[in-house]
Each structure stands twice: as structure tokens, then as C-alpha cells.
Amino acid sequence: MRREIAMPTFHVELFEGRTVDQKRAFVKAVTAAAVETLGCTPESVDIIITDTKRENWATGGTLWSDPRPE
Template sequence: MPIIQVEMLKGRTVEQKRAMAKKVTEALVETVGCKTEAVKIIIREMEFEDYAQGGVLHCDINK
């Protein structure tokens, strides 16, 4: 039973998350040979102030 955790910044629509879940599931079924219903995906969304890159909070980029 593969369990995939996806962490991303907030802002994606439900349709985008649905499409991502479908594609990730299809990739796992194809590559590891599991059943579709065995794939579990956890989506964790972060606020822009909870993510930094290069020492800069994402909420401070392009200010």
C-alpha cells in the first residue's frame, strides 16, 4: 500500500488536486504494480509564511 505525501503552498483548486491525485495514482499503478485502490495520497497545504527558500519566506518574495 503506497502512501504518498504531497506538500505544497496553498492556492490550488480542488480540480487541480483531483487531477494531481489521479496522475500520481496512475504513475504508481504503472511503476510499482499496485492496485489503484491501494494508493493513498495525503495533501498538505502550507501558508506562504510557513515556507522559506534561500532564507527568505515565500510571503516576502516579490514585495
């Protein structure tokens, strides 16, 4: 039995609010890109999406739920 050379797992963190249809389109596009560039099968591609509240993500010491400086 031949083992897959590449069995990628993608961990994607997004701010919550995307629709299921958006996520469906995203995972389809990422899977197609992995198949094309890595030479793996679609069945070997895993994508884990984590929806994160803006209050749980910070950049530069500021929560994304706080007003951003202009």
C-alpha cells in the same frame, strides 16, 4: 489472502491556492503512475495533500511570502 507488495503513501506539500479540480486531477495522475510503475492497485495508493501558506515555508533563509530578490 495475498498481501499487496507495494502500498505507497505519498505526502505532498503545496502552496495553498490549488482548486479541488486541480487536486483531483493530480491525485488521479499520481495514482495512475504508481499503479503503472509499482505494480500496485489503485485502492492501495494513499495521497496526503498539505496546503501550506507561503509564510510557513522558507528557502535559503527567506520566507516565500517575502519579496524574492531578482
